[in-house]
Amino acid sequence: MTLSVAIDHRLGNFHLAAEFTAESGLTALFGRSGAGKTSVINAIAGLIRPDRGRVAIDGDVLTDTAQHRFVPPHRRRIGYVFQEGRLFPHMTVRKNLLYGARFATGPKNPGELDQIVELLGIGDLLARRPENLSGGEKQRVAIGRALLARPRVLVMDEPLASLDEGRKGEILPYIERLRDEMRIPIVYVSHSIPEVARLATTLVVLSEGRVAAIGSPAEIMGRLDLFPLTGRVEAGAILNTRVTGLDARFGLSLLRAAAGELRVPRLDIPLGTALRVRIRARDVMIALAPPDGLSALNVLPGIVAEIGHADGPIVEIRLDCAGEPLIARLTRRSVETLALTPGRQVYAVIKSIAFDHHAFAGTNPVAGADADAE
Amino acid sequence: MGWLTDFSADELTAIRLSLWVAAWAMACSLPFGLAAAMLLARGRFWGKSLLNVAVHLPLVLPPVVTGYVLLLLFGRRGPLGQLFEHTIGLVFAFRWTGAALASAVMGFPLMVRAIRLSLDAVDRRLEDAAATLGANRAFVFLTVTLPLILPGILAGMILSFARSLGEFGATITFVSNIPGETQTLPTAIYVFTQVPGGDLGALRLTLVAVAISVVALFASEAVARRAARGAAQGGAA
Numbered sequence: 001m002t003l004s005v006a007i008d009h010r011l012g013n014f015h016l017a018a019e020f021t022a023e024s025g026l027t028a029l030f031g032r033s034g035a036g037k038t039s040v041i042n043a044i045a046g047l048i049r050p051d052r053g054r055v056a057i058d059g060d061v062l063t064d065t066a067q068h069r070f071v072p073p074h075r076r077r078i079g080y081v082f083q084e085g086r087l088f089p090h091m092t093v094r095k096n097l098l099y100g101a102r103f104a105t106g107p108k109n110p111g112e113l114d115q116i117v118e119l120l121g122i123g124d125l126l127a128r129r130p131e132n133l134s135g136g137e138k139q140r141v142a143i144g145r146a147l148l149a150r151p152r153v154l155v156m157d158e159p160l161a162s163l164d165e166g167r168k169g170e171i172l173p174y175i176e177r178l179r180d181e182m183r184i185p186i187v188y189v190s191h192s193i194p195e196v197a198r199l200a201t202t203l204v205v206l207s208e209g210r211v212a213a214i215g216s217p218a219e220i221m222g223r224l225d226l227f228p229l230t231g232r233v234e235a236g237a238i239l240n241t242r243v244t245g246l247d248a249r250f251g252l253s254l255l256r257a258a259a260g261e262l263r264v265p266r267l268d269i270p271l272g273t274a275l276r277v278r279i280r281a282r283d284v285m286i287a288l289a290p291p292d293g294l295s296a297l298n299v300l301p302g303i304v305a306e307i308g309h310a311d312g313p314i315v316e317i318r319l320d321c322a323g324e325p326l327i328a329r330l331t332r333r334s335v336e337t338l339a340l341t342p343g344r345q346v347y348a349v350i351k352s353i354a355f356d357h358h359a360f361a362g363t364n365p366v367a368g369a370d371a372d373a374e
Numbered sequence: 375m376g377w378l379t380d381f382s383a384d385e386l387t388a389i390r391l392s393l394w395v396a397a398w399a400m401a402c403s404l405p406f407g408l409a410a411a412m413l414l415a416r417g418r419f420w421g422k423s424l425l426n427v428a429v430h431l432p433l434v435l436p437p438v439v440t441g442y443v444l445l446l447l448f449g450r451r452g453p454l455g456q457l458f459e460h461t462i463g464l465v466f467a468f469r470w471t472g473a474a475l476a477s478a479v480m481g482f483p484l485m486v487r488a489i490r491l492s493l494d495a496v497d498r499r500l501e502d503a504a505a506t507l508g509a510n511r512a513f514v515f516l517t518v519t520l521p522l523i524l525p526g527i528l529a530g531m532i533l534s535f536a537r538s539l540g541e542f543g544a545t546i547t548f549v550s551n552i553p554g555e556t557q558t559l560p561t562a563i564y565v566f567t568q569v570p571g572g573d574l575g576a577l578r579l580t581l582v583a584v585a586i587s588v589v590a591l592f593a594s595e596a597v598a599r600r601a602a603r604g605a606a607q608g609g610a611a
Contacts, residue, residue, distance in 0.1 A: 045506050073505040074514075080506040086499055090521045099517075103508025149507045 003153050003185045007043045007053030007063075016040070016050075016209040022153070022185040025201030026175075028217075029189045031229070035206040037189040041155040044187065045080050046073035057152050077105070079151030083158045085138040087130035093141050094126040100149025116144045119181070120174055136167035140174060147182070154178070155187045160195060168195075175199055193234035197221065197278045205229055221278070222325030224308035224316050236280035237318075237327045243273045252297075252352065259321030260300040264355040281316055283354035284328035287347045288338055298350040302326060304342050307335065319348055377574055378581070385575060387554050388562035389582055395470055395558055396538035399477035400531050403485055407530060410482075411489035432544075433483040441547025444476055448548070472549035473556045477538035484537055485530035492526020493519075525597050532594040539586055559583050 006019040016036040020027070029037045042048040044055055046062065049070055055063040062071045062078075079100075087096050097113065117123050120140040130138060139159050146154060159175075160168045172195075179186060179199065190196050196203055196217060203220045205213040207229050213220055218238040220226060227235050241262065245254035255262040255275060262277065269275065291299060302319035309315070310332050317340060319326045326348050330340075340346065381389070410429055414422065432440050448455040448466040458464040466472035496519055504514040542560040549556040551565065563579045566572030 047502055047506070072510075073502070074508050074510050076506075077508070078506060080503065082499070082503060084499075086497075086503040088500060088504075088518060099504065099509070100507030145507065 001152060001183075001185055002058055003044070003187065004054070004056050005040065005044060007040065007050040007055070009039060009043065009048070009050040009053070011039065014209060018204075018206060018209065018211050020204045020211055020214055022187050022202070024183055024185055026179040026186040026188050026199050027202045027204060028196040028200035029187060029204050029206055030191065030196050030200075031206035031212075032191055032231075035191075036209040037191075037206055038157055040206070041080070041157055041187055041189055044153070044155055045078045046071060046076050047080075074103075077150065077152045079146030079149055079154040081139070081142050081146050081154070081156040081159045083161055085130070085135075085142040087133075087138055087141060087145070089130050091129075092126065093122065093128050093130070093133070096130065096141055097126075097145050097148055099145060104148065104150040106150060112148065116147050119177060120144045134167065135163045136170045139163065139171055143174065143178070147178075151184065153185045153187065154182070155189075157189045158191070159188075160190075160192070172198060193221075193230060194278070197238055197276065217276070218325070222318065222327065224306055224318050224327065227281075227308065227316055228311075233282070234280060235327070236278050236283070237325045239277045239279060239324055239326070241275050241277050243267065243269050243271050243275060245271070257321075257324060259302065259324045259326060260298075262300075262350070262355075263297040263352050265352060277355065279326060279350060280354070281327040281329035283350055284326065285349040286317070286328050286330060286334070286338065286340070287349055290347055291349060294349065296349045296351045298352060300326060300348045300350070302346060302348055304340050304344045304346055306342060307340065319346065321348065378578065381578060382575065384553055384557075385562065385579060388557050388559055388579065391470060391473075391554070391556075392539055392558040393586075395473045395477055396535045398471075398474040399481060399538040400485075400535045402474065403478040403482050403534055404527075404531060407482060407485040407489055407534070408527070410486045411493055411530075414486065415490045415493035429486050430483045432480050437480065437541075437543025438547050440479060441476060441544035444472075444479065444544065444548040448472065448475060466549070468549050468552060468556060470549075470555055473541075473545050473558060474538075476544040476548045477541045478534070480541050480544055481534035481537035484533040488530035488533055489523060489526050492523040492529075495526075496522045525600050528597045529594055532590050532597065536587060536590045536594075539583065539590075 001024060003022040005021070007016065009016045014036065016039050018036065018040050029040060031037050039048060043050045043053065043063065050063065050065065052065045053063060054061065054066070061067070061069055062076050063069065088099065091099070097116070101113070117126070120143060122137065122140050122144060125133060125137055125141065133141065143159070160171060163171070176199065179201070188199060200217045203215060203217050204211055205220060205226060212229055213223065213226055218240065221230065221235065222237045239257040239259060241255040241257040243253060244256040246266065247254065247263065251266040252263045253265070253267040255264060255277065257277070285296070300321045302321035304317055305320040305325070306318040307315065308317065313331050313333070314329060315332050315335055316327055316329050317335065319328065328348060410425070414426055414429070446452055450467045455466055458466065464471060466475050500518055501514050504518045509517065540560060541558070542564070545556065545558060546561055551557050551561045559579055559582065563576050566576035566579065
């Protein structure tokens with residue numbers, strides 16, 4: 001199933017002009033507050049009518065201003081998970097979940113409620129009212145409610161933004177399961193690098209109402225020119241790795257990437273699991289020779305591929321580590337002292353403790369598994 | 375204490391009639407009150423402020439004026455009076471139905487205000503959420519909006535009922551003061567105060583009026599408390 005979106009919409013001084021398509025898997029709309037992310041998904045769901053544009057799921061046109069076509073939200077079958085949950089306060093969790101189910105089309109499936117409840121781990125909440133739920137519980141119920149209406153596309157508007165770190169960690173695995181188990185396109189709005197690095201199959205970067213870039217998270221995060229948009233603090237390259245071993249004595253896990261081997265604090269993940277690791281540019285040091293007598297455990301050889309534009313004293317450089325990008329943030333002074341130029345052989349040094357829980361993106365969808373089922 | 379409960383037949387009739395008239399006034403104005411509140415809270419149309427003024431007019435006009443306007447419109451010779459009489463055989467002039475109409479009109483602004491306030495407090499984003507789940511506008515109204523404004527509707531009904539019990543000026547102007555037909559508690563009390571030896575009757579009916587009002591106030595307080603709690607929960611969501 002393919003969702004195609006092309007909208008042109010003015011809101012006061014703000015001009016939104018965005019175009020992209022989303023396949024099965026999770027397409028993250030990434031950008032700062034005010035980049036127009038929520039307007040885009042509101043246009044998909046039919047909650048706003050764009051000045052000009054077209055929204056379609058495969059051949060089914062939902063909005064086409066040229067044809068004066070606008071399908072009202074209740075006939076679109078687009079599930080919407082709102083930032084604040086928006087559970088109905090006067091209904092129990094069970095009634096909230098089943099609200100949209102009565103409108104669902106297709107064959108009856110009496111086990112569906114149980115499946116979704118199991119998928120989201122909300123079995124104990126069914127008799128409660130929304131006011132007695134935690135933020136994380138509310139969001140899981142909101143996701144279940146949207147799914148039980150059997151949407152063709154699921155849109156999510158920063159569903160984790162109002163939650164603290166602990167609650168986010170509680171929900172992320174469920175969203176990963178949705179991405180990997182439900183065969184529908186998910187459009188996920190976020191301004192959090194850790195979230196999109198972990199969840200996205202495709203990343204659409206929005207800036208001031210325009211699509212600045214579209215690509216896989218690894219591609220986008222490896223581009224120096226997008227650093228001002230992705231935000232420098234959290235930005236960094238993504239390596240695709242596999243868990244290959246465990247150093248039980250020191251409590252370290254071994255990850256194998258094309259660029260080399262990484263030792264990270266122990267992960268309770270089975271051997272062989274694919275794992276995305278985000279290495280923040282600020283955590284990477286550069287040495288000209290293989291370092292000796294250094295506490296950092298991870299040293300990846302690479303070639304300087306690109307030196308970014310300096311912003312004050314800081315500059316990012318992109319390394320090519322056996323075909324995978326790695327980004328380091330250095331001072332301009334260091335770049336000059338080390339005489340770093342494209343083509344130079346260097347060694348990237350990363351402390352193992354730089355890999356905190358933000359760095360790991362969980363299991364990747366197996367390549368090809370998110371191919372269209374229809 | 376016998377004098378306290380020793381109601382005469384006329385007094386009992388006045389009490390019964392008052393409750394009857396107030397109940398009908400409340401019930402019949404409810405659908406119109408709900409519609410007017412919806413239009414004022416949600417509608418965007420030319421003449422909205424005019425409608426707002428018309429709804430609130432009985433609140434500020436002298437009741438006698440309202441009663442006289444009703445007499446002109448709904449009296450035997452009034453255009454609307456004739457219309458109702460000839461189409462559905464409903465006569466207002468000097469009947470209890472006229473008393474109910476006068477009470478309904480006088481209580482209408484209070485009812486509309488209460489419902490409109492609760493409509494304004496409804497989080498419309500919940501209605502959007504219901505729409506994305508597949509519910510059309512009528513279904514959204516019945517399953518989301520209506521339950522959320524229920525406390526406001528109940529408060530509006532209680533206010534309308536209480537206002538009806540106190541209605542005097544418009545009623546006596548429009549349908550006079552006929553025992554057994556249009557003589558409600560206030561008009562009966564007024565009559566007692568105008569005749570020698572009517573003090574006891576006036577006192578008895580006054581105590582009844584106080585008792586009914588106290589019950590109505592307690593009920594509306596309870597409803598308001600429930601509504602406040604519901605709003606707090608909605609806000610925390």
